[in-house]
Amino acid sequence: MSININGSKMSLPDDARVSLLDLLREHLHLSGAKKGCDQGACGACTVLVDGSERILSCLALAVQYEGRSITSIEGLAVNGALHPLQRAFIEHDGFQCGYCTPGQICSAIGMAEELRRCVPSQVTEDLSTVTIALTHDELRERMSGNLCRCGAYNGIVAAISEHHATEAT
Secondary structure, three states, X not given: OEEEEOOEEEEOOOOOOOEHHHHXXXXXXXXXXXXXXXXXXXXXXXXXXXXXXXXXXXXXEHHHHOOOEEEOHHHOOEOOEOOHHHHHHHHOOOOOOOOOHHHHHHHHHHHHHHHHOOXXXXXXXXXXXXXOOOOHHHHHHHOOOOOOOOOOHHHHHHHHHXXXXXXXX
């Protein structure tokens, strides 16, 4: 049984009770995804499945993702170059302590894919639309599961908004 983590095939742990977060942090020593609440309430552990689906790794068992591809914050950089959203977070001061930043970035990437697939949120007004604009309210609703205890939300929103506008053009 194996799982693909950041482009590398890894063996799954023998213990079926190991969470995906614990596999990343304790077994593979990838410290980007954080154990903030261990209850799925803060979003600090957000990672991507198959490149675009965001999940809370503290609530997922590693064995559930056998044969699938998991991308953590460590897997976003390509050949040492930061992902454009990582650069946007730096440019817009989208972090203070940085604890939530990996989860925020992975969640924002997953959110952009949801918009591309036209997945509605709680605040999407027209459920029959073929495009969903990333309005301020859409962004706030879609990122509401990712908490920042430092209050760097203005920088986070600016970074995501700029990145999304750049990707949309």
